[in-house]
Amino acid sequence: MELRHLRYFVAVVEEQSFTKAAEKLFIAQPPLSRQIQNLEEELGAQLFERGSRPLRTTTIGRFFYQQAVKLLTNAEEIKLITQRASATERTINIGYGGSLLCGLLPRIVYLYRQQYPHSNINLIELNAIDQIQALKEGRVDACFSRVRVSDLAIKRVLLREEPLIAAVHSSHPLSTQKSISLNNLKDEQIFVYPPSDGQSYATQIKSLFLEYGMEPKRFSTQADLQQSLGMVAAGEGICIVPESVRIMQFRHVNYVKLSDSAAMSPIYLIVRNDDEGELARPLFDCVYQVYDLEAIEYDRRVF
Template sequence: MELRHLRYFVAVVEEQSFTKAAEKLFIAQPPLSRQIQNLETEMGALLFERGSRPLKPTAVGYFFYQQAVKLLASADQMKSITMREGIIKKTMTIGFGGSLLYGLLPRVVYLFRQQQPYLKIKLVQMNAMEQIDALKEGRIDASFGRVRISDPAIKRILLREEPLMVAVHSSHALAAKKQGVKLEEIVEEHVLLYPKLPKPSFSAQMKGLFSEYGLEPKNLTVVDDIQLALGLAAAGEGLCIVPESAKTVQFKHLNYIPILDDDAVSPVFLIIRNADHSEYIRSLLDSVYQVYDLEAIKYDRQIF
């Protein structure tokens, strides 16, 4: 007698039908009937009343059902405890670029934690190059970033293309353009970018974006991080280009205006080792798409 035989028997008792039990178990009815007959032969007793509609267990069958339920529950508990003890020692370390904390990353990680309750999850802020090195050296298991860096050991999964915005003081003339602005309208302004180091970086991407449109900002300042850039913009020091998710950062008198150019987007990547096909990575990717679905964000689901 195997546990699967007990599961078959319990399903028939609870469904009161061989046909319904077979559907529930995703097996054909004839093999299920044979398994129950073999179980009765092994037990040396009839477990079901023949000809009853709906199907009912005999007195012996009902006693056997009660014991089978207890045994299956114990087996499931033993499996759960064993898995928990094995997984609790597993830690998944996830790197991320700082600006992603203003977007959906916290919700993604929170959902991932709920779906992997026995997995210890550690978050580490890293710049783009640090993420790649840490992945290759095994210090992190996955990372979220915006910068395209090619490396044969690394796989980038494009999650979405996030629109860009201009953060500007409410007193600035461009603040009135609620519908959006073009890059050519801000090229003569004092433009604030981040981070200063290292390269490649988000600031390098933004410089490249201007170049794609044949533009070159004449008054450009690159600062250490997004917080400083937004703070300076709120002080009226200049305009700051940021991903759309950064508008959750609210300074008084700071307005966020969409950039209307088609290529004014910032990619968001899940970055992993090229040979990594673990279930944890799959689960993390599923968490991303579940959050995107809840937020009605368009994306092309990547096959992992």
Template sequence: MELRHLRYFVTVVEEQSITKAAEKLCIAQPPLSRQIQKLEEELGILLFERGSRPVRTTDAGQFFYQHAVQILTHTAQATSMAKRISSINMIIRIGYVSSLLYALLPQIIYLFRHNNPDIQVELIEYGTKDQIEALKLGKIDLGFGRLRISDPAIKRILLRKEKLKLAIHKNHHLTEYVHIGIYLSQIIDESIFSYPATQKPNFSTLIQSIFTELGLVPKNMIEVREIHMALGLVSSGEGVCIIPESASDIGMKNLVYIPILDMEAYSPISLAVRNMDQSPYLSKVLECVKQVFEEEGIAFQFEGYQGNTA
């Protein structure tokens, strides 16, 4: 006995007509009659009085109808609850580097949550390098990072090349460049605070690699624990600091920011996922990235992604 047989039987009882039941079920009348006859044969009882107009159930048919309705109702409830439980338990774990909280990541995550209320989002702070291992071990499902790290097991989707800025004290002698911009070759004699003081590669490594790529050797690179410490030292009049453009919104006192003009001076913002991951939430996340970029007037070109975000 199949659930569809019960649905056929219940519909005939409620419509009191094979013809009307067939129309409601969108099937032809002869197949419906055969299914009802097959059900009677399987049960070994008559469910309907023969020749009655409108169709009437036998006593046994009426008893069976009441229980059939309960079975269908319970099945529908169980199906609904199972879907709800499945949705509630749908958790996406997203790794992120802390500096992206000053960029557009909060807007992207908020939009994703708004568009997908049945998906629970769990944010976990991981450095870009640590995100690679976390993805391999299944600790996270995707990661937003800044470094150019390659791994055969990981697919890296470049979302944006964020420009870098130089943070200086408002009375620093380089303030004349605030409106015209500056090249890194002009600051190699400065004391430059880099961060963070964590396992490499990290953002400090990225900055050093940019200098190296340009053939430059800064005379005094000072590594500190994290960005707030670096900017705090600059705010107190000690040295300068290179930061992502979005981090200038931190709003620490006494600081001004100079655009860095070198083409190589950017921080890549990328989304990392497992190489064979075809999960549907990936395209949903990229849709949110696209929408936020459009709202902010940022050009988007997802390098390394072949999916559809239209």
């Protein structure tokens, strides 16, 4: 049970409606209903009378509401006292893979700034291998990455899987299709990034083809995502990118859905093993608040 679940419950009680509570919390109604259902299952008690209009709490629900309000009030007081006590500002350095700025990372950082106004956040773009080294050396405090790199010095948690899509020049016959498969791309010039001998997004894309028994011969490594899309815009080939990259609009570049079930890109949150939760827990909380708002399915994980 987390404080945000108590906030969700209190809002539903006070609004006497899941719909109005969802509007107040800026959350879609289905994930809000699921969170309340999960809360009831965790408590082993029914908190609301089913079918009541307006929505009413059960006897246990009323008791839980009173306790939840007290806990939330105490938590807010503790937060304010602690913030005042730590008058000096703290800078948190977060590493990230380039394409993640196209997705929800900016919203997560914005929410973190709002909830922890005494913290400064410094975003540093790093490839997968450099992220791990920077964590171990203390140059960054946490990283958001698409690449699974194992190291005994770090903790890595899968946040979610994002679908992959193909970036195709508008003159290409495949650009008008609703969806295509990797098999349609095996003979194409495929741009991958970044240049690296170790684990990287480029090796993930190559491995994806191998998983389906294909080994395209025409891979070309580019410096980064923007350069790869620039080559697609020039009509030189195609590039496989995460779905959130759609927001990057290049003239003559169309994005086409990939139908293969394994065409997914994982997103990880990575911290050092000696992180006892001081940084990780607030980051996780902001991630899941944004996921709730976007109605994104996830397995809740905390340290």
